[in-house]
Amino acid sequence: MSHDRPGGRRLPLVALCVVLLTGTLVSAVVSLAFGSEPLSVSGVIDVLRSRLTGVPGADPTYDTIVWELRAPRVLMAMVVGAGLALAGACMQTLVRNPLADPYLLGVSAGAGVGATLVIVLGVFSGLGIWALSFGALAGALMATVLVFGISMAQGGITPLRLILTGVVMSAAFSSVSSFLVFFSADPKATQSVLFWLLGSLSGTVWQQILPSVIAVTIAGVILMSLHSWLDALAAGPDVAAGLGVPVKGLRVGLFVLVSVLVGVLVAVSGGIGFVGLVIPHLARILVGALHRAVLPVAALGGAFFMLWVDIAARVIVRPQEIPLSVVTGLVGAPIFLLLLGRRHYTYSGG
Template identity: 60%
Template sequence: MSRAIPGRRLPFWPLTAVLTLASVVSVVLSLAFGSERIPVGEVVTAVTDRLTGEAPGTWDIIVWELRLPRALMAVVVGAGLAVAGAGMQTLVRNPLADPFLLGISSGASVGATAAITTGFLGGFGIYAVSTGALLGAIGSALLVYLVATAQGGLTPLRLVLSGVVLSSGLSSVASFLVFLSGDPRAAQSVMFWMLGSVGGATWEKLWIPAFLVIVLAIGMLAIHRWLDALAAGSDTAAALGVNVAALRTILFIGLAVLVGVLVAVSGGIGFVGLIVPHAARLVVGARHRVLLPVAALGGGVFLLWVDVLARLAVRPQEIPLGVVTGAIGAPLFLLLMGRGQYKFGGER
């Protein structure tokens, strides 16, 4: 099991309190940034007027209807990807695992690309791309599950190999659909979606991913001892009385549904689910009881400020979030690793 050097871990409760406060402050501050700069005082007034039922002010539409759902969606997606990444790394016991390891992102790309390039699911209107992505994600997860179980069960090796192979195949299908379309605008839309954005967030789109993130995080915390045992190895978990096969199946289904929904509402935002769980292990250790809350809070704050930077860097255009997460996350994680020893699965 991965862990930071004993004695260098940060205390859990103070860190959780700081991250919670940082999340609230970050959401409020982020509402001030965009194509139109709004004073923080006006932001607070606009939010409090809505909450208290006062007459809406000048900035009400921009703050409440446009920026606040986007900020909350960034927090939800960042937290969900971090939790899913931690769960995936435990499921397959692989430090390179991320939420998209099982081909879910590639399957979603096929569904979204079909919706963009062919008009598939056009009857769903503005939800056509999200619906196509969700159907593709669920289909790819089901395919991985069937392939792995047909070969003998959801072992880490079968999951990794099945996911990687199917991911490559589905990515080629998405690329072929773009090639057939012959429309440069469609190709650009597909590329932007694949790299991720929360620009289309609305209050209606927010509650489903938020609900799933909360439910899965609470569920994983409820079985944190089983997850700790699974992270130590299937033999160790079985010796401790854990039903390894059932636990893997439940974890696989939960992660597949969560990642499918997150990809459907935000596209393929990479790197968050890979680096944030490792960073959380570096500062609080590998026990899931402390790892999951810190990873969720850290992932939410991280992606929120990534979204702010993506909006401001080349105004009035926006940079896809996947570009920014990779540019910031890679050197940040290398810096964290360079500050101390790190172990995962017994490997230093």
Template identity: 60%
Template sequence: MFERRAVRSATVTAALAVLLAVALVGSLAFGAEVLPVAKVVDAVLHDRPGPVSTIVRDLRMPRSLLAAIVGAGLALAGAGVQTLVRNPLADPYLLGVSSGASVGATAVITTGVLGALGTWALFTGALLGALAAGALVGAIAVAQGGITPIRLILTGTVLGSAFSATASYLVFRSGDPAAAQSVLFWLLGSLSGAQWDRVAVPAVTVALLLVLLGAFSGWLDALTAGPDTAAALGVPVTAARAALFTVCAVAVGVLVAVSGAVGFVGLVVPHLARLLVGSRHRVLLPVTALGGALFLLVVDVTARIAVRPTEMPLSVVTGLIGAPVFLILMGRRRYRTAGSPA
């Protein structure tokens, strides 16, 4: 039985890796103008001057890589948060981080604050808002008795609503229709501003998230069984919860800052991964990361070509795909999230 599961996990991981590589190359061909795959491959392999090379190397490559990175990170954070709060309906935005990022981004768009940073102003504002929100949620949870699943859910939900109201007030106060439209498009998620200098920070963040979650996968398995079981197995439950909350909040803050709040990735992909390889985090995490990367890459290509020459916000596409998929998953009687009631 163990060997069958190991072979299944290795097969699924390898298949997702191959599909992701194919999707990355294919994504470079699609956009406002469809390019032949042969020309795309040639532009990737040889840096020749010309419009095709410029489109592929300077515009589409950083965007496709960023889509894969953000998708992988949101899926990993979703798996971490679901383990943290032991709730199959949890997603990375439950921590209130994305709502905090929306306040920072909205402040930059509507007031021009941090304008001296130029193209980095929006990223910086969103990141500062996200980190401040995560710190506030964590501080309130600790002050009220410690980081527990129910306390995190309630605190994150309540403060998230307050942050969203603050962002709405900033838009209302600005009275600028163009600013309101920019805020709405950012809130729904977009990778249209992807550049090479925006790839490094999210890439390092997601790599560290995967390494840290993987290093403590045994603790995560124990936490899914409940605090008493985890403590009996030698897991420092309070410290583990605090660390898991911190790394997930920081990762989500960085990712939301570069892409906006992209919905459903962190909710649906971990469920699909569990369905394919089970709930053991050692095998679940790499499959989740690859699945999230592939999912958001396909979503981004769809957003580019669905209403050409304009683009559709990412959350519109993820919602249209993710909602029915999640409902189908809930209808599968044999599927249960670890630690969740039947």
């Protein structure tokens, strides 16, 4: 798979990362002022200053809204956006297909089955706030094991086999979720399942953030340490093998890494489309195809993008919320079509 940017020079990596990081941090502060109840940015800054320095003085109402309700959600949006962008960049290299996204392996659909069981049947209800995340993660890991097992039983992990197995299993898992929803006697449960399947960060609490941060950080470090192998794999399995890359082992490792990462993220946010598809494309247009540049830019771009998607989801039909995938679809589809018209892709087997 090759990615060609017509004309022009690549943007300086460090400068671009600084701009993206600054924009993300500023957007995070601004986003704390948006919601069903608009707040002043100065009041938000007072809360942050009070919390970070330990000096009291912030308005108690602002403190509750900003720190307890919105701050966890904002941080989770950044983590999920960065993680999905990393997973998307890795998946496109793994299957050597620019149309691949993090949910190609059926992980999201498997998580949907687990979440549906929790919402409709009350499975794992004894886990409290962790019930939905645990059920979704269990479903995602189940899907990972099944896709991996089927692929290995059919002759090993190859891009085509992964794509076909993932698509088929996604359809099967989606059918199971639909079956459970169809026979649910509780309309509220049905609505909750639909809202979760389309992605939502509402109800995020501080305790849920650390596992996601750890998963994204570990995945990012591993992928950056393998950037040269990823470049070789993107050039084709024969080229990679000729350069000494253990292609089979790398494919298995990337499959497991992406599956676990996506499983953790889907467990806390539901299925959020287009982030892992569009953001890696934008990163490659800006800095080229080398993974040592693509990965950090994609992660920062994903965090920035998800922040504004979450803002839009909160304010467009305030005080109600729009599922995140509705926003990412409306924004991401035209962006992707525009990018598709500017780029040329070639494919090779493997």
